[in-house]
Amino acid sequence: MISAGIDIGSRTIKLVTIKENEIVTSEVRPNSYNTIEICREMLTGVAYDSITSTGYGRHLFSRHFECNVISEIKAFTLGAYHMVPDCKTILDIGGQDTKAIAVDNDGKISKFEMNDKCAAGTGKFLEIMSNALEFTMEEFISAASGAEHAEKINSMCTVFAESEVISLIGRGALRDEVSLGIHNAIVKRSVSMLKRVSIRDNVVFVGGVANNACVRKLIEKEIGTTLFVPENPQTIGALGCALHQMKAGIPN
Amino acid sequence: MAEDYRQMWTDLGLDLPTHDALLDAVSQMYGDVYLSQKNRPKGMEYFDFVISEVHGLRIKELVDAKKEGKKVIGSFCVFVPEEIILALDCISVGLCAGAEFAFEEAEKLIPRNTCDLIKSAFGFKLAKVCPYLEASDLVVGENTCDGKKKSYEQMSTIMDNLYVMDIPQMKSDSGKSLLKEEYKKFILTLEKLTGKKVTPENLKKGIETVNNKRKAMNRIYSLRNANPAPISGLDALLMNQVFFYDNPVRFTDSVNKIADELEGRIKEKNGVSPENSARILVAGCPMALPNWKVPHIIENSNAVIVGEELCTGERGHHILTGENGSTVDDLVNNIVDRYFQIHCAVFTPNPDRLKRIKEMYKEYNAEGVVDYNLQFCQPYQVEGGIVESELEKAGIPVLRISTDYSSEDQGQIQTRLEAFIERIKG
Numbered sequence: 001m002i003s004a005g006i007d008i009g010s011r012t013i014k015l016v017t018i019k020e021n022e023i024v025t026s027e028v029r030p031n032s033y034n035t036i037e038i039c040r041e042m043l044t045g046v047a048y049d050s051i052t053s054t055g056y057g058r059h060l061f062s063r064h065f066e067c068n069v070i071s072e073i074k075a076f077t078l079g080a081y082h083m084v085p086d087c088k089t090i091l092d093i094g095g096q097d098t099k100a101i102a103v104d105n106d107g108k109i110s111k112f113e114m115n116d117k118c119a120a121g122t123g124k125f126l127e128i129m130s131n132a133l134e135f136t137m138e139e140f141i142s143a144a145s146g147a148e149h150a151e152k153i154n155s156m157c158t159v160f161a162e163s164e165v166i167s168l169i170g171r172g173a174l175r176d177e178v179s180l181g182i183h184n185a186i187v188k189r190s191v192s193m194l195k196r197v198s199i200r201d202n203v204v205f206v207g208g209v210a211n212n213a214c215v216r217k218l219i220e221k222e223i224g225t226t227l228f229v230p231e232n233p234q235t236i237g238a239l240g241c242a243l244h245q246m247k248a249g250i251p252n
Numbered sequence: 253m254a255e256d257y258r259q260m261w262t263d264l265g266l267d268l269p270t271h272d273a274l275l276d277a278v279s280q281m282y283g284d285v286y287l288s289q290k291n292r293p294k295g296m297e298y299f300d301f302v303i304s305e306v307h308g309l310r311i312k313e314l315v316d317a318k319k320e321g322k323k324v325i326g327s328f329c330v331f332v333p334e335e336i337i338l339a340l341d342c343i344s345v346g347l348c349a350g351a352e353f354a355f356e357e358a359e360k361l362i363p364r365n366t367c368d369l370i371k372s373a374f375g376f377k378l379a380k381v382c383p384y385l386e387a388s389d390l391v392v393g394e395n396t397c398d399g400k401k402k403s404y405e406q407m408s409t410i411m412d413n414l415y416v417m418d419i420p421q422m423k424s425d426s427g428k429s430l431l432k433e434e435y436k437k438f439i440l441t442l443e444k445l446t447g448k449k450v451t452p453e454n455l456k457k458g459i460e461t462v463n464n465k466r467k468a469m470n471r472i473y474s475l476r477n478a479n480p481a482p483i484s485g486l487d488a489l490l491m492n493q494v495f496f497y498d499n500p501v502r503f504t505d506s507v508n509k510i511a512d513e514l515e516g517r518i519k520e521k522n523g524v525s526p527e528n529s530a531r532i533l534v535a536g537c538p539m540a541l542p543n544w545k546v547p548h549i550i551e552n553s554n555a556v557i558v559g560e561e562l563c564t565g566e567r568g569h570h571i572l573t574g575e576n577g578s579t580v581d582d583l584v585n586n587i588v589d590r591y592f593q594i595h596c597a598v599f600t601p602n603p604d605r606l607k608r609i610k611e612m613y614k615e616y617n618a619e620g621v622v623d624y625n626l627q628f629c630q631p632y633q634v635e636g637g638i639v640e641s642e643l644e645k646a647g648i649p650v651l652r653i654s655t656d657y658s659s660e661d662q663g664q665i666q667t668r669l670e671a672f673i674e675r676i677k678g
């Protein structure tokens with residue numbers, strides 16, 4: 001029996017298939033205006049018996065495919081707990097959402113926080129800021145990692161932060177230091193969300209932004225503990241779906 | 253049908269094209285949110301009718317009553333005593349509005365960071381779309397939160413019939429005396445307006461009428477602990493919303509009929525949602541008609557609302573007014589005793605509200621509490637923090653939702669609710 005999980009995020013779509021807890025396939029593709037077509041392409045040629053969806057496109061998917069549906073919070077909890085069985089706290093920073101989840105001793109959600117409609121401090125925020133600095137994402141991360149001082153970014157609103165960045169550059173600030181300032185801003189926001197659910201070891205960091213080494217390092221410094229970042233942190237939600245599907249069975 | 257009322261609306265000074273747009277929007281929403289529900293109690297047809305005639309038949313009743321010399325008293329708060337209004341043979345109507353309407357106009361008078369409940373009252377006035385407001389002979393404001401009390405200063409620049417009542421902020425003896433003084437002043441104001449006098453007889457009658465309406469609602473609430481839930485939270489909310497402006501006797505009869513029907517449904521285990529639906533208690537800010545956003549999302553996420561700790565909920569009718577007394581003063585004391593128990597978050601401290609939420613959680617067999625508040629509503633937002641931490645300490649799961657009348661955050665609210673329900677259900 002092969003179970004699949006699909007996480008339809010605002011920036012990317014992730015598909016994972018598993019057989020008896022082992023990952024068989026794993027794929028990430030950019031999302032676009034034609035979400036369902038992309039999903040269909042991704043599923044073509046992939047062997048699976050049944051599927052669970054999550055992500056902001058989860059209900060859209062369920063109108064086109066027979067599937068179970070779970071929230072991203074549950075999906076990331078299942079996936080992270082599977083990868084790090086003694087995980088107690090999860091931070092997920094995705095394209096348009098940030099979530100902090102407290103997990104009880106049985107791997108169940110005990111409390112969670114999520115940003116509201118504003119995308120401040122998410123992956124999209126970082127993308128827009130690196131564009132404003134005319135950096136690729138890799139350059140942006142390494143510039144921030146290499147900076148010794150940070151400029152202070154006061155605004156967490158993507159629109160205002162972008163103009164703040166441009167005016168800082170206009171005043172002669174160093175691009176590296178601005179980059180670090182932007183990273184600090186997103187870290188500050190994520191850590192405050194983590195604190196609201198309380199931080200207990202082990203802390204697992206997932207979602208696309210977990211690939212960002214500078215964000216990882218800054219959060220670790222801020223919370224004083226090591227973050228566990230599973231391999232392919234972006235696909236943990238899709239993995240959680242596949243795990244859910246394995247347990248839930250084929251929907252009626 | 254709507255055509256019949258156009259002259260009446262024009263006479264009331266409504267802006268017809270804008271008003272048409274509002275009615276179309278409400279009717280569309282009602283279809284999507286209410287008529288799409290499955291297995292509703294048959295008695296809810298009365299409320300379908302009320303909504304279809306929300307600016308029609310009921311307004312005609314008001315206009316006809318005014319022709320006979322009756323006065324219409326509009327208010328924005330559960331602290332305005334309907335008993336007194338009815339004693340003087342006036343008609344009481346609620347004026348709170350629950351739709352994003354003419355906010356740009358409203359924001360010329362009040363700051364952008366004013367809660368949507370207040371903004372909407374201004375919007376409805378400025379856009380000339382609320383026949384209840386236009387039909388009111390007296391509009392009663394009240395000093396509850398800072399947002400409202402300062403906004404009434406601006407409101408008085410666009411209305412010549414606004415009367416503002418003071419409301420205490422602490423549950424102390426002096427607070428209670430203040431409330432009594434204010435109610436006595438309110439009696440004098442209405443006596444002057446109507447040329448009539450409050451007597452022990454008419455006040456007693458007023459108390460009885462309002463109590464009957466409350467008792468009918470309390471009957472519905474006493475049945476909501478059943479599993480499966482015999483009525484949706486959306487339908488219960490609608491009854492609460494209509495509570496504020498319908499003819500009280502007709503309303504009472506209609507609600508009692510629904511209560512009879514629900515008793516039958518409970519015996520047959522005939523519910524509006526499956527037995528395993530997550531049972532949610534909603535607490536917090538009022539949800540004025542047609543603000544159905546959060547309940548609609550909740551009840552479309554494998555959950556059912558089993559109780560509302562809201563002004564448009566139990567807070568509006570749970571407590572009855574004492575009917576014993578032989579003088580006006582005795583009866584006014586009963587009224588003061590009753591209203592002084594309302595656990596509005598404008599009171600500080602407000603431990604009884606927390607206590608009541610915990611009791612309701614048990615009484616209604618709830619499994620989680622959604623603390624609903626409107627952005628920029630300081631009293632409920634600040635108190636929400638206390639509610640959350642105290643309830644979680646008592647092992648009660650809480651989800652706090654801070655939102656407004658817009659629809660742009662529906663996706664995020666839905667995700668958070670689904671995760672909350674997954675948390676409740678393990």
